[in-house]
Amino acid sequence: MEYNFADIEQRAKDKWTAEQVYKAHNPTGNEPAKPKCYILDMFPYPSGAGLHVGHPLGYIASDIYARYKRLNGYNVLHPMGFDAFGLPAEQYALETGQHPVETTRKNTARYREQLDNIGFCFDWSREVRTSDPKYYKWTQWIFLQLFHSWFDRSRNKVRPIAELISIFEQEGNIKNACPGDENIVFDAAAWNNYTEQQKRDCLMQYRMAYQGYAQVWWCEALGTVLANDEVVNGVSERGNHPVERKNMRQWFLRITEYAERLLSSLDNLEWSEAMKEMQRNWIGKSIGAEVKFKCLTPALSKGEGGGESSITVFTTRPDTIFGVDFMVLAPEHELVDAITTAEQKTAIEEYKTYVKSRSERERMSEVKQITGCFTGAYAAHPFTGQPIPVWIAEYVLAGYGTGAIMAVPSGDDRDFAFAKHFGIPITNIFGDKYTGDKAYSDKAGTIENSDFVSGKSIAEAAALVIEALAADGRGKKKVNYKLRDAGFSRQRYWGEPFPIVYVNDIPYGIDEEPVKDTNLNSLPVELPYVEGYKPGPEGQGPLANVNEWMNTPVGQRETNTMPGYAGSSWYFLRYMDPNNDTAFADRKATDYWNQVDLYIGGTEHAVGHLLYSRMWTKALYDLNHISFDEPFKRLLNQGMIQGVSYYIGSGEWDNEIAIINENRPPSELVKFDVVCSFYHRNERTAAKPQGKLFHAGETGLVSYGPNIRLKYGHNFVDTKDRLTKEKYRQYLTSQGYADDSIIDKLTKVLWENQLSENGEQYIQCKMEVEKMSKSKYNVVNPDDIVAQYGADTFRMYEMFLGPIDVSKPWDTKGIEGVHRFLKKMWRLYFGDGGWIVTDDAPTDEEYRSLHKTIKKIGDDIERFSFNTSVSQFMICVNELSALGCHKRAILEPLAVVICPFAPHIAEELWRHFGHNGSVVDASFPKYEDRYVTDNTKKYPVAVNGKTRIELEFALDADAADIEKAVLAEEVVQKWMEGRPLKKFIYVRGKMINVVA
């Protein structure tokens, strides 16, 4: 009886669906108490390209873990859903004229089909989609909670804004400094005299969800704001139009208030150190000082305010203050215009224009080219009073620290390079340590040439400087975080609308006066269905075009929408109670399922999604909506599955210039045709003049590199990466080139001189590992693999490829081995005539094979080493086959052990063993110690570290006896070469080393 995976898998799937075996139950109280286990995958964004074999990697891992936990008696929650709002769907809508609702529906259906094909144990009855109004109703609700709350620094938690208002009414903000603007200070009387507008403005500076200003990429030609992704080489990806940074009013989440808690509670999470480190670096806590430098600019001292103006800098090295030779402001710094002298005005304006065209990334990465501009202004050194020149430069970012730095060129590499470049004299404050060739940035030694801190260590000097500055209010100790508040507005259509209405230009939540009593007050605020998604006027989102939606009798609705991470910041809570219409989830459900026990996803979410989710969880915890303040107890990062691309080497097209034009006579431009279809948008091979990307049909000049991409080459090359003439013909046909003359033209340069062993002409292709993506023509669809080999083979092969957390290339060729293994396993159970399992008593050897496997699989699953599990199954089946074992006592437990990996075949075998229920509900077998421990060990015996012989001893043998036996050995004597024994090393169960 053959291993007919198609039948087997269909039967298993039908059973699972019919009996709803994967439905997870929230406990009702009178059920037997099972420990819970919440296993979650990062839900996918349903793109139009469908799933490729890389996507399910993490899902298979979580599926194995979920099934294993269930076999071990846990109540398992393992849900799946879709992150369905986002930019790509809108982009696609703009290009094709299909509504995002439609494309999203189609794409999710396709994803669902592909996922179902693989046999996951997801409880689909709990599916969530972030773009479903029933879901985003609660995204909006949580936004309102954040809008209506503030962070109480003294209690280190978020509280309702109503409580802040009563504090203001009684004592002003004396005890609660304003996080949005430290200069806002008022007492109760002042507060009570504020107008409504003034009160709302003030509260906005406290809210966890607030409005402020942020720089965005503005594209005049497209009339829209662009994502970083849509800006390539300084121009818009669509149409190559110029772009610039523009300040716009935006919503933000005040995540910075949580910086310290986000940092400190990392210690309790079972995440990889690397992942925690990335979050720590992102939060970027640094301890230093804030120092005020008085401005010496005449223009300012004459200013109308009359008060002294000063530049505040943040520095992590207050000890180096006597080495300050110049100061640098971010070009966007608010003081720049005020302090710039008349002579420098033009130069400064020019420089600011240049900086507007630069991304933050470019500004931070640039080290070779040093740019900056002198403002003409000077500031006074806080101790010496010496004038210090004030510059602006792109390497200082407005968003970090105070947007201004004190530059110490003798102690900082970048300051040093800047000073050298602009010829600014450098003061040495490190004595002999500073040579003048480069900055001395080591944090060791003493500070010199520095007045009252000369001769002091760095720590002592820093403390003394801060003390001296603090004495008269010119500075103070300061903790700074790199973390910035999260921009929460998008000028887009396909996202959650804000539950905000502007009344007299003041934003109100729809649940508060004066909106509360109108018909606008109910959630969700539904996204209106519109035909077009063109940008609104003046950089507003498309919703600004929908007048009947935007304009209400009470006021105007907010026309921005929420960003992609809004819905994904809390979805793990919704799975616990997905259909609840009166709360985001019932408290009983969230108390029960609690934290996610295991969360699996890619490292690309290290600082975005994972940080925002943690913040939302903390806010909901502080406001007493849930009972835990960290969402993901344990995190596992899966690596990427990369694609394998094949290239045909060719000298002929090297550096050739051709004109792209589809209407040219075919006879002359055959080469170009072929090249173009191979090369389409492939930056590796078609150099893009002037940074341009070519789309089919565009016209321009292209020079070709020496490699041609063989699209989907894995379908054509043989095991030695060779492309035979026949396969090449097939390839051209698949690309729409049926004309043999093309082949002849290409033949001259492409074919190898020698024929293959089979006497065929061939091209030796070059294999390369790249990202698996549609644009690289190397994607492999899991559906094809499942159709050819079955889901069980696919699942096991994905795991067999390598460790879950590292990137590795997909190679379809290797799948045969796993498929052969399953067929071989099948033959333990079935002979030519059918079921051959007997009730014979197993031998000791058979028991050992089984029990070692049970132990290894359990251990491996617990440490997520799934690739070695697959190896162990192979070893076990090889052993049992060699022993001719067809015994129930061995094979029935084996079927259960393999169930997490290959659930379909396990279900089929379970049925043949006569069980009515599903194997999913079986129990994972327990191993017996006596079958997994050995009594003797073959020790490798080394002489001076080199293994020379293997000797077997009992594990409980006496050390002295072993030494005697080893030294008596002829081979050992030979390698000791007559030298006396210096040391005898014996590690029980490991090895023996004789040192002579």
Added chain:
RNA sequence: GCCCGGAUGGCGGAAUCGGUAGACGCGCCAGACUCAAAAUCUGGUAUUCGCAAGGAUGUGCAGGUUCGAUUCCUGUUCCGGGCACCA
């Protein structure tokens, strides 16, 4: 540029706590079965010297610690991910 990873045969990888480097699989080579092919099975397969026995070398590169290093430390090269509006 900064932060975080990774590098082991022709290929994917194993070696779980510093203790026999290359498990398992692919590919390749040889053989069995077959009219033939497929499927299946058996044996071999890091490099190198040697008929063999056996020896030498070998985990990106250069050092270090150790009786012993793929594993720990220092430096370095290359590759991948992230860098705040892709998700």
